[in-house]
Amino acid sequence: MINLDNLKxxxxxxxxxxxxxxxxxxxxxxxxxRSSDLSLFLxxxxxxxxxxxxxxxxxxxxxxxxLERLLFDKQKIAGTRQPVRSGFDIxxxxxxxxxxxxxPITQVKNExxxxxxxxxxxxxxxxxxxxxGYDFDVLNFPKDHPAxxxxxxYWIKPETDVLGNGLKRLDLRPHLTxxxxxxxxxxxxxxxxxxxxxxxxxRSEATDAGHERCFYQYEALIVNKDISLSGGKILVTxxxxxxxxxxxxxxxxxxxxxxxxPGFEIDMQCLNCSGRGCSVCKWDGWVEMMPGGPPHPNVLxxxxxxxxxxxxxYINIGLDRxxxxxxxxxxxxxxxxxxLRFLNQF
Ligand SMILES: [Zn+2]
Numbered sequence: 228m229i230n231l232d233n234l235k236x237x238x239x240x241x242x243x244x245x246x247x248x249x250x251x252x253x254x255x256x257x258x259x260x261r262s263s264d265l266s267l268f269l270x271x272x273x274x275x276x277x278x279x280x281x282x283x284x285x286x287x288x289x290x291x292x293x294l295e296r297l298l299f300d301k302q303k304i305a306g307t308r309q310p311v312r313s314g315f316d317i318x319x320x321x322x323x324x325x326x327x328x329x330x331p332i333t334q335v336k337n338e339x340x341x342x343x344x345x346x347x348x349x350x351x352x353x354x355x356x357x358x359x360g361y362d363f364d365v366l367n368f369p370k371d372h373p374a375x376x377x378x379x380x381y382w383i384k385p386e387t388d389v390l391g392n393g394l395k396r397l398d399l400r401p402h403l404t405x406x407x408x409x410x411x412x413x414x415x416x417x418x419x420x421x422x423x424x425x426x427x428x429x430r431s432e433a434t435d436a437g438h439e440r441c442f443y444q445y446e447a448l449i450v451n452k453d454i455s456l457s458g459g460k461i462l463v464t465x466x467x468x469x470x471x472x473x474x475x476x477x478x479x480x481x482x483x484x485x486x487x488x489p490g491f492e493i494d495m496q497c498l499n500c501s502g503r504g505c506s507v508c509k510w511d512g513w514v515e516m517m518p519g520g521p522p523h524p525n526v527l528x529x530x531x532x533x534x535x536x537x538x539x540x541y542i543n544i545g546l547d548r549x550x551x552x553x554x555x556x557x558x559x560x561x562x563x564x565x566x567l568r569f570l571n572q573f
């Protein structure tokens with residue numbers, strides 16, 4: 228092994244005596260050329276241990292740069308400056324490029340997409356700007372239903388057509404369910420189907436740890452001629468087990484939503500305490516996961532499916548919520564903050 232300090236002393240002393248162009252070139256070849264002790268040493272670093280590389284690499288590279296600079300200064304004085312040689316050094320440690328990655332919500336969405344595709348579901352997307360017609364009328368919300376206002380929908384000022392007739396109110400969809408009717412209407416042949424539709428929904432409400440004005444939902448709808456409630460429950464269980472990677476217990480309680488009949492609140496046994504009760508589940512042992520149930524006959528009718536022949540099952544998963552549960556995140560606002568200290572943890 229060479230002694231870098233000795234090498235430096237020798238190189239400086241010899242450079243001090245070099246005068247002519249030839250002498251400077253000879254010095255360059257001897258101390259910086261491809262076969263110089265320093266270059267050979269730098270190349271040999273590749274076989275050294277990580278510790279040795281860390282210690283010797285910067286030192287040797289520093290010496291190389293110093294010698295190059297000394298030569299440069301000397302050539303300037305001697306007026307023999309030559310074009311700089313390419314300084315590419317294969318022994319220099321590489322730079323760590325900062326690659327991006329998928330957002331935790333997108334990761335969970337992709338997992339759900341995979342799980343549903345495996346179960347034969349189609350994936351569908353619809354417009355974020357929707358209408359009162361699709362978000363309330365076809366979903367069996369009565370005309371005076373408080374949810375039309377209390378859902379804190381963002382309404383878009385309606386335009387009038389050229390004849391001055393007012394058009395239906397447009398909105399930023401407050402939920403995804405209207406897409407199910409768009410999908411059913413678009414189906415020319417009335418035949419059994421199963422599809423999912425992930426996306427953003429918007430509500431004009433105050434934000435806190437559990438609420439955001441813009442959030443992600445994931446809905447699924449199966450329509451067939453014979454779907455039982457237990458079939459729906461098996462579907463929910465399968466999906467949750469896929470997301471959480473372990474066995475889960477699911478229960479269905481009656482709940483009211485205009486677009487389902489009968490409607491259910493679907494709960495999952497708390498994964499944190501296995502149902503014994505803890506702060507995550509507010510000592511209940513169960514965590515509310517999603518609404519669901521068979522589509523209301525009026526919804527099937529609006530989609531062009533005869534409710535006397537067809538039945539189905541909806542589930543509506545809060546994507547932010549399920550992602551928070553999966554990773555133990557306690558504030559939904561972190562999800563959309565764009566804060567890299569948060570995002571880099573996933
Ligand atoms: Zn618990």
